[in-house]
Amino acid sequence: MAATTSTAAHTDRLTMNLGSTTRAQGVASRQRSRWLHPAVKPALFAIGLLPFAWLFYGAWANTLGANPAEALIRASGDWTLRFLCLTLAISPVRQWFNLPPLARFRRMVGLFTFFYAVSHFLSYAWLDQGFALDAILRDIAKRPFILVGSLALLLLTPLAATSLNRAIKWMGSSRWQALHRVVYGIAGLGLLHFFWMRAAKNDFAEVAIYAVILAVLLGWRLNRWIRSKHARATG
Numbered sequence: 001m002a003a004t005t006s007t008a009a010h011t012d013r014l015t016m017n018l019g020s021t022t023r024a025q026g027v028a029s030r031q032r033s034r035w036l037h038p039a040v041k042p043a044l045f046a047i048g049l050l051p052f053a054w055l056f057y058g059a060w061a062n063t064l065g066a067n068p069a070e071a072l073i074r075a076s077g078d079w080t081l082r083f084l085c086l087t088l089a090i091s092p093v094r095q096w097f098n099l100p101p102l103a104r105f106r107r108m109v110g111l112f113t114f115f116y117a118v119s120h121f122l123s124y125a126w127l128d129q130g131f132a133l134d135a136i137l138r139d140i141a142k143r144p145f146i147l148v149g150s151l152a153l154l155l156l157t158p159l160a161a162t163s164l165n166r167a168i169k170w171m172g173s174s175r176w177q178a179l180h181r182v183v184y185g186i187a188g189l190g191l192l193h194f195f196w197m198r199a200a201k202n203d204f205a206e207v208a209i210y211a212v213i214l215a216v217l218l219g220w221r222l223n224r225w226i227r228s229k230h231a232r233a234t235g
């Protein structure tokens, strides 16, 4: 009798565990399919444009402070670095939270990085240098942090230009992937640009935050690469 009761209890526990596993799987799959909703992409696009709209409004309404030109250049630089971090965060977050649909947004977030980098460059070229090409070139040669930023933007350009599926087909997947690995170097240059600029002011607090974020995101990739190399060697 006691044996029958304990078997029944065991079966109940098993059924409950299976039930909660199925429920957890259901919740996870519902969460994943939420990201596939057709409204998500346009909503994220609108969110990505918000900082630009906010800065545009600030410039128009003159609410950017005593030095609006400097505020615009700096804020657009900050948003470039933030979108760069977001672009690099998609793959690890996809894996950590088991959210494969996030891959759909990588191109859009990457293109926002380019959009903010171009806005940053244009606000510098216009508001700081009056669009005088000779003055811009002299400044790039004179100030190393501007040179490093320019190099980052130069390297970003082919990545943005080859972001369409057609480019992947045309280049072949492995060549396309090799080119897009340049983004890791761009992250390093962006950080160096920021570090160099803030070094002149002896202000490293924000630079340190970005350095930690990028170290985690790039460290995750390095770890994945080492593991896959090890697996290939042993398997």
Ligand code: HEM
Pocket (backbone or CB within 6 Å): 070, 073, 074, 075, 076, 077, 078, 080, 081, 084, 117, 120, 121, 124, 128, 146, 149, 150, 151, 152, 153, 156, 186, 190, 191, 193, 194, 197
């Ligand atoms: C991927 C490329 C780039 C990234 C990620 C980037 C990022 C940044 C960041 C984070 C700042 C500091 C903002 C702050 O202090 O809050 C900054 C400032 C600045 N950047 Fe860039 N930048 C890039 C490219 C460029 C380019 C191409 C130029 C010009 C040719 C440039 C010129 C400047 C200038 C003039 C400042 C402000 C310096 C100051 O106010 O003293 N940047 N950038």
